[in-house]
Amino acid sequence: xxxxxxxxxxxxxxxxxxxxxxxxxxxxxxxxxxxxxxxxxxxxxxxxxxxxxxxxxxxxxxxxxxxxxxxxxxxxxxxxxxxxxxxxxxxxxxxxxxxxxxxxxxxxxxxxxxxxxxxxxxxxxxxxxxxxxxxxxxxxxxxxxxxxxxxxxxxxxxxxxxxxxxxxxxxxxxxxxxxxxxxxxxxxxxxxxxxxxxxxxxxxxxxxxxxxxxxxxxxxxxxxxxxxxxxxxxxxxxxxxxxxxxxxxxxxxxxxxxxxxxxxxxxxxxxxxxxxxxxxxxxxxxxxxxxxxxxxxxxxxxxxxxxxxxxxxxxxxxxxxxxxxxxxxxxxxxxxxxxxxxxxxxxxxxxxxxxxxxxxxxxxxxxxxxxxxxxxxxxxxxxxxxxxxxxxxxxxxxxxxxxxxxxxxxxxxxxxxxxxxxxxxxxxxxxxxxxxxxxxxxxxxxxxxxxxxxxxxxxxxxxxxxxxxxxxxxxxxxxxxxxxxxxxxxxxxxxx
RNA sequence: GGCGGAGUAGCUCAGCCGGUCAGAGCAGAGGAAUCAUAAUCCUCGUGUCGGGGGUUCGAGUCCCUCCUCCGCUACCA
Numbered sequence: 001x002x003x004x005x006x007x008x009x010x011x012x013x014x015x016x017x018x019x020x021x022x023x024x025x026x027x028x029x030x031x032x033x034x035x036x037x038x039x040x041x042x043x044x045x046x047x048x049x050x051x052x053x054x055x056x057x058x059x060x061x062x063x064x065x066x067x068x069x070x071x072x073x074x075x076x077x078x079x080x081x082x083x084x085x086x087x088x089x090x091x092x093x094x095x096x097x098x099x100x101x102x103x104x105x106x107x108x109x110x111x112x113x114x115x116x117x118x119x120x121x122x123x124x125x126x127x128x129x130x131x132x133x134x135x136x137x138x139x140x141x142x143x144x145x146x147x148x149x150x151x152x153x154x155x156x157x158x159x160x161x162x163x164x165x166x167x168x169x170x171x172x173x174x175x176x177x178x179x180x181x182x183x184x185x186x187x188x189x190x191x192x193x194x195x196x197x198x199x200x201x202x203x204x205x206x207x208x209x210x211x212x213x214x215x216x217x218x219x220x221x222x223x224x225x226x227x228x229x230x231x232x233x234x235x236x237x238x239x240x241x242x243x244x245x246x247x248x249x250x251x252x253x254x255x256x257x258x259x260x261x262x263x264x265x266x267x268x269x270x271x272x273x274x275x276x277x278x279x280x281x282x283x284x285x286x287x288x289x290x291x292x293x294x295x296x297x298x299x300x301x302x303x304x305x306x307x308x309x310x311x312x313x314x315x316x317x318x319x320x321x322x323x324x325x326x327x328x329x330x331x332x333x334x335x336x337x338x339x340x341x342x343x344x345x346x347x348x349x350x351x352x353x354x355x356x357x358x359x360x361x362x363x364x365x366x367x368x369x370x371x372x373x374x375x376x377x378x379x380x381x382x383x384x385x386x387x388x389x390x391x392x393x394x395x396x397x398x399x400x401x402x403x404x405x406x407x408x409x410x411x412x413x414x415x416x417x418x419x420x421x422x423x424x425x426x427x428x429x430x431x432x433x434x435x436x437x438x439x440x441x442x443x444x445x446x447x448x449x450x451x452x453x454x455x456x457x458x459x460x461x462x463x464x465x466x467x468x469x470x471x472x473x474x475x476x477x478x479x480x481x482x483x484x485x486x487x488x489x490x491x492x493x494x495x496x
Numbered sequence: 497g498g499c500g501g502a503g504u505a506g507c508u509c510a511g512c513c514g515g516u517c518a519g520a521g522c523a524g525a526g527g528a529a530u531c532a533u534a535a536u537c538c539u540c541g542u543g544u545c546g547g548g549g550g551u552u553c554g555a556g557u558c559c560c561u562c563c564u565c566c567g568c569u570a571c572c573a
Contacts, residue, residue, distance in 0.1 A: 357532050413536060
């Protein structure tokens with residue numbers, strides 16, 4: 001087991017409001033980070049914002065404010081949302097950070113000096129009003145596909161990262177590291193792409209005259225870096241000034257990304273690191289997208305899910321639970337209110353919430369003794385899964401983890417029926433104590449098991465169980481329990 | 497076009513290297529219990545595991561082919 005875990009999310013581009021896709025990546029990364037902390041690793045969990053580029057400059061211009069003012073405002077929105085989603089990131093990087101910019105410039109210099117970057121002239125179809133190049137095949141009847149106006153054939157000098165040189169090396173790397181790109185379907189996509197196409201060199205600059213909102217190239221101040229180059233480097237630069245010192249955080253343990261930016265990470269970023277002579281991250285995991293009631297989420301359809309609406313209605317715990325339980329992580333998922341409600345009522349309110357409620361109520365009603373000295377064999381259920389969890393979390397199989405946890409919850413409900421404490425209360429107080437202690441201990445354990453997914457619900461369970469110092473780790477039988485502190489509260493997941 | 501996925505009970509889906517794999521949850525029907533958020537527990541599925549062919553003692557599970565749906569095909573965050 002690695003002693004450290006460096007987990008990243010993509011840097012979100014701050015030209016639009018955060019939506020469910022952003023929230024999804026965050027929650028998955030957060031759950032992984034919390035589990036890693038729980039299992040005793042040193043964790044650095046990083047997220048942040050990508051703030052350079054044409055669209056930001058345009059957005060700021062349109063509002064008549066500076067890019068900096070614009071991004072400051074947007075960054076606030078993202079940070080607020082992360083707080084509301086219980087995201088426990090250890091750092092927040094902005095590509096406009098001075099330290100980041102310095103790292104980018106120094107790495108660019110290094111590549112330039114190594115001969116990995118070359119100036120070339122690029123000829124292409126340029127749409128003057130939109131200020132951007134189009135590829136020949138993207139043109140629609142010879143005109144700009146975005147605005148339909150005439151494009152011009154113009155020549156522009158730019159700097160290129162000589163990515164093509166790494167094609168074979170990258171194929172070989174991916175082949176010999178089966179865990180590098182996950183899930184396998186994404187790995188296949190990348191390999192298929194690399195094997196069937198010739199990798200080109202990567203244009204990494206824009207003339208300042210055309211785009212000023214960027215990091216100037218250290219070897220040619222007339223240019224700024226093109227966004228991806230700048231943004232990707234965040235993963236590395238953060239280890240130098242945001243991460244806790246005294247630990248070698250690079251290479252990252254896991255880059256969590258959406259499938260839309262798979263190529264950028266698996267091809268551009270990997271080859272950039274090869275060019276720099278830096279180790280590649282251990283894993284790049286690309287998750288799927290959410291559709292809404294079967295349709296792709298889009299503004300024009302008016303079906304964009306605003307995370308905060310759901311959080312306000314159902315609570316952040318249920319929201320986090322649903323996203324990670326509903327689909328196997330990596331695949332696309334469908335979001336429908338019906339399914340959300342079904343998960344909420346069945347899994348959360350009926351199975352888990354009611355279990356807590358009935359057990360605490362029986363303990364206060366029947367006044368058994370707390371007696372962990374005679375486990376009922378039931379404790380094994382919770383102990384047996386810890387090995388599985390390590391493996392399942394390692395593969396980011398969040399829904400399977402929850403399945404395993406709910407096996408315990410469900411069997412606890414069965415155990416209640418089988419042992420019928422309401423009868424034992426009249427006939428066999430020793431057995432009653434044994435049964436209710438088992439259930440109590442199981443709940444304590446479940447509280448710790450759900451912590452990575454639902455930190456708030458976990459804390460509330462512990463509060464009601466009267467476990468005052470639950471500790472970070474996964475709870476063991478008889479760790480800190482006793483009935484005296486129990487404070488039965490409102491339903492954990494109230495039905496609506 | 498090329499490459500790669502998916503097609504399993506009404507719904508959502510698990511099924512790794514071929515032999516209790518024909519499953520789970522939800523929905524539906526009946527019953528038990530009463531501690532609990534009318535929450536729980538038990539019982540009930542005649543599904544050609546998309547069609548066809550093949551390999552094998554034996555195939556959702558491997559090979560071929562066909563049908564349907566989907567993804568990727570970069571240098572636009």
